[in-house]
Amino acid sequence: MVGLNAYMWLSLAVFTIGMIGFLTRRNIIVIFMSIELMLNAVNINLVALSHFIEDLNGQVLAFFVIAVAAAEAAIGLAILIALSRTKAGCHVDEATEMKG
Amino acid sequence: MGKTYLLIPFLPLLGFFINILFGREYIRDKAHWVSVPLVGGSLAVAILTIAEVIGGRTINEDLYSWIVSGDFKVSVGFLVDQLTAVMLLVVAGVSFLVHVYSIGYMHGDEGYYRFFAYLNLFTFSMLMLIMSNNFLQLYFGWEAVGLCSYFLIGYFFKKKSAADAGKKAFIVNRFGDFGFGLGVIVIFLTFGTLHYQPVFGAVKGIVGNTVLIFGHEFDLITVIALLLFCGAVGKSAQLPLHVWLPDAMEGPTPVSALIHAATMVTAGVFMVARCNPIFNLSPFAMDVVAVVGAVTALFAATIGLVQNDIKRIIAYSTCSQLGYMFLACGVGAYSAGIFHLYTHGFFKALLFLGAGSVMHAMSGELDIWKMGGLKKHLPITYWTMLLASLSIAGVPGFAGFFSKDEILWQTFQRGELGKVLYVMATLTALLTAFYSFRIVMLAFHGKFRGTHEQEHHLHESPTAMTVPLMVLAVGAIITGWVGIPQLIGDAIGLTHSTWFFEFLTPVVGHPHGEGTHAQEVMVILVSILVGVIGIAGALYFYARQGERADKLLENPALSSVHRVLWNKYYVDELYDRIIIRPTMWVAARVVQNFTDTRIIEFIVNGVPAAIGRLSERMRALQSGLLSNYAVAMVIGLFLIIVLLSVR
Numbered sequence: 145m146v147g148l149n150a151y152m153w154l155s156l157a158v159f160t161i162g163m164i165g166f167l168t169r170r171n172i173i174v175i176f177m178s179i180e181l182m183l184n185a186v187n188i189n190l191v192a193l194s195h196f197i198e199d200l201n202g203q204v205l206a207f208f209v210i211a212v213a214a215a216e217a218a219i220g221l222a223i224l225i226a227l228s229r230t231k232a233g234c235h236v237d238e239a240t241e242m243k244g
Numbered sequence: 245m246g247k248t249y250l251l252i253p254f255l256p257l258l259g260f261f262i263n264i265l266f267g268r269e270y271i272r273d274k275a276h277w278v279s280v281p282l283v284g285g286s287l288a289v290a291i292l293t294i295a296e297v298i299g300g301r302t303i304n305e306d307l308y309s310w311i312v313s314g315d316f317k318v319s320v321g322f323l324v325d326q327l328t329a330v331m332l333l334v335v336a337g338v339s340f341l342v343h344v345y346s347i348g349y350m351h352g353d354e355g356y357y358r359f360f361a362y363l364n365l366f367t368f369s370m371l372m373l374i375m376s377n378n379f380l381q382l383y384f385g386w387e388a389v390g391l392c393s394y395f396l397i398g399y400f401f402k403k404k405s406a407a408d409a410g411k412k413a414f415i416v417n418r419f420g421d422f423g424f425g426l427g428v429i430v431i432f433l434t435f436g437t438l439h440y441q442p443v444f445g446a447v448k449g450i451v452g453n454t455v456l457i458f459g460h461e462f463d464l465i466t467v468i469a470l471l472l473f474c475g476a477v478g479k480s481a482q483l484p485l486h487v488w489l490p491d492a493m494e495g496p497t498p499v500s501a502l503i504h505a506a507t508m509v510t511a512g513v514f515m516v517a518r519c520n521p522i523f524n525l526s527p528f529a530m531d532v533v534a535v536v537g538a539v540t541a542l543f544a545a546t547i548g549l550v551q552n553d554i555k556r557i558i559a560y561s562t563c564s565q566l567g568y569m570f571l572a573c574g575v576g577a578y579s580a581g582i583f584h585l586y587t588h589g590f591f592k593a594l595l596f597l598g599a600g601s602v603m604h605a606m607s608g609e610l611d612i613w614k615m616g617g618l619k620k621h622l623p624i625t626y627w628t629m630l631l632a633s634l635s636i637a638g639v640p641g642f643a644g645f646f647s648k649d650e651i652l653w654q655t656f657q658r659g660e661l662g663k664v665l666y667v668m669a670t671l672t673a674l675l676t677a678f679y680s681f682r683i684v685m686l687a688f689h690g691k692f693r694g695t696h697e698q699e700h701h702l703h704e705s706p707t708a709m710t711v712p713l714m715v716l717a718v719g720a721i722i723t724g725w726v727g728i729p730q731l732i733g734d735a736i737g738l739t740h741s742t743w744f745f746e747f748l749t750p751v752v753g754h755p756h757g758e759g760t761h762a763q764e765v766m767v768i769l770v771s772i773l774v775g776v777i778g779i780a781g782a783l784y785f786y787a788r789q790g791e792r793a794d795k796l797l798e799n800p801a802l803s804s805v806h807r808v809l810w811n812k813y814y815v816d817e818l819y820d821r822i823i824i825r826p827t828m829w830v831a832a833r834v835v836q837n838f839t840d841t842r843i844i845e846f847i848v849n850g851v852p853a854a855i856g857r858l859s860e861r862m863r864a865l866q867s868g869l870l871s872n873y874a875v876a877m878v879i880g881l882f883l884i885i886v887l888l889s890v891r
Binding site: 163167236239241 | 867875
């Protein structure tokens with residue numbers, strides 16, 4: 145039987161990988177992938193805790209996170225397409241139109 | 245009779261809305277087709293209502309809760325009693341005639357629809373004022389007629405003097421209305437209601453109550469009465485707030501006749517008569533009213549003696565006659581004051597409309613020294629003006645004689661003060677007869693002194709103007725016949741000769757004088773005598789283009805008196821020194837240079853400038869780089885985690 149701690153460590157590791165990727169990469173596709181990693185790290189956490197404290201609410205919440213992630217991916221892809229059309233690439237540093 | 249009486253004020257209001265909304269685009273020079281029938285309808289309903297009141301049925305009902313706020317309750321309500329009935333006849337009657345007259349007088353003016361719209365609005369406001377059953381609605385009407393007066397004095401707003409006169413009337417009235425407003429507030433604080441009936445019912449209960457103002461005790465009723473009287477002084481152009489009325493003659497002549505002679509300026513007298521239960525309980529306030537009235541009557545009459553502008557003479561005459569009405573109220577003879585108001589409404593409107601007819605013929609000339617000999621060119625105007633002048637001069641048989649005589653007689657019976665005021669009032673009657681016939685002599689008799697062009701152009705006015713003149717002339721004769729003194733009534737075998745006073749007794753009471761018959765005969769004879777002397781004096785001095793009057797001015801003493809009168813006792817100059825200039829100085833030095841620039845502009849310009857500088861710094865944060873935002877989010881996340889774990 146694998147203990148709760150193992151899941152927590154796994155979740156932390158995945159979240160940290162995602163966060164570092166989110167901060168360091170400039171390619172928008174990789175940024176999206178990093179965000180997915182962070183969301184799924186949270187999901188691992190939710191499901192594991194839900195199992196160990198014997199409360200199904202956590203698993204239900206995980207489904208919501210998946211649904212939000214799907215929606216976010218759809219919008220993200222739309223942004224990606226718009227970016228690649230206007231800037232001929234997918235580097236976020238090139239899009240600075242929102243500078244105040 | 246149901247609620248048909250509501251048509252009296254609201255028909256003119258309808259006319260106002262139609263003309264003001266559609267006048268400029270569609271109605272234009274047909275505005276009278278809207279206004280005149282509506283005001284005529286209003287007059288017809290008014291006459292029916294008056295007949296009901298004469299039949300003994302009065303109305304006092306609330307129709308609509310206007311304001312309810314805690315203890316403060318005010319309704320829109322109407323009170324039609326004997327006093328209102330008299331006012332209805334004057335207001336609706338003169339208003340209708342002036343509307344008809346204006347068809348001819350204002351013909352071809354570019355603001356024709358606007359003129360009728362304002363005239364309608366004025367009629368509505370004045371009717372609301374007299375038909376109100378509470379002080380707040382009275383105040384509403386009071387301010388609304390003031391507003392219409394302002395609109396109509398400044399009707400020829402392209403002329404600077406007219407615009408200035410409008411402003412002057414409005415601002416001078418502010419002084420009086422401030423007191424009036426305070427009076428209404430004190431009434432509410434004292435009685436907890438603003439309706440006439442409960443207030444007048446409870447006023448006896450506060451006799452002897454005092455109020456502390458600046459550390460001095462004052463009788464509460466006197467304070468209320470004097471504050472209300474402040475408003476009357478402003479609106480009815482009594483000393484010291486009379487200065488606006490002569491300048492108000494810048495407005496079109498029908499306006500002078502309606503607003504500044506027959507109706508609006510008499511609102512003060514009406515209000516004092518309406519509030520007679522309050523005034524009666526304060527002998528001091530009554531004396532103030534009587535003295536202000538008598539002094540104004542004499543003061544304005546002396547100025548009227550020497551003016552050359554036909555409308556200004558009549559304006560001073562109005563001031564003077566209003567003084568008579570206040571004198572009557574002040575000696576407790578409210579019914580005599582209202583009687584004079586009622587007769588004066590007709591003959592004074594006639595004088596103004598006649599003056600308007602003269603101006604119409606003379607292409608706007610106002611100087612009576614440039615007229616002369618108009619009798620043969622304007623026969624109807626001449627005869628009607630002559631009747632009005634006989635009436636105001638107090639020739640027996642005419643309306644003005646009966647009303648003025650009643651005031652003189654009632655004043656005479658009021659103790660020591662009454663005797664002094666009686667002498668002043670009798671002297672005023674002499675001057676009144678004199679200046680009225682000065683106009684008649686200089687304008688209508690003698691040789692024409694204007695330009696050839698004017699002489700060539702002389703013509704009688706159109707029918708729309710002469711018919712109201714003739715109707716008013718009939719009024720100037722017969723309106724007095726409802727209040728013939730008992731003495732004369734008995735002598736010629738009339739029963740109910742003093743019907744008018746009996747009619748008003750339920751509202752204003754009737755004073756019981758202690759004078760004897762012999763004294764009454766004396767008062768009547770003296771009043772006839774001064775009228776005749778005044779007329780004869782004018783006929784003597786102003787015959788042959790006034791050469792005898794000119795000769796009088798060669799006397800240095802008389803000529804310096806003339807100079808003082810000509811300059812209206814320098815009251816305008818005095819106000820200019822003590823009020824206008826200091827105010828302008830404060831406005832320029834303190835308000836403009838300090839309050840405006842240092843305080844207000846500092847705030848309104850300083851706040852946006854500070855926000856601008858702050859946001860200039862903050863915009864650096866918004867770099868547009870996604871990675872910067874990502875770092876900010878992560879830092880924020882860490883901060884939240886740290887905060888949560890510290891707790």
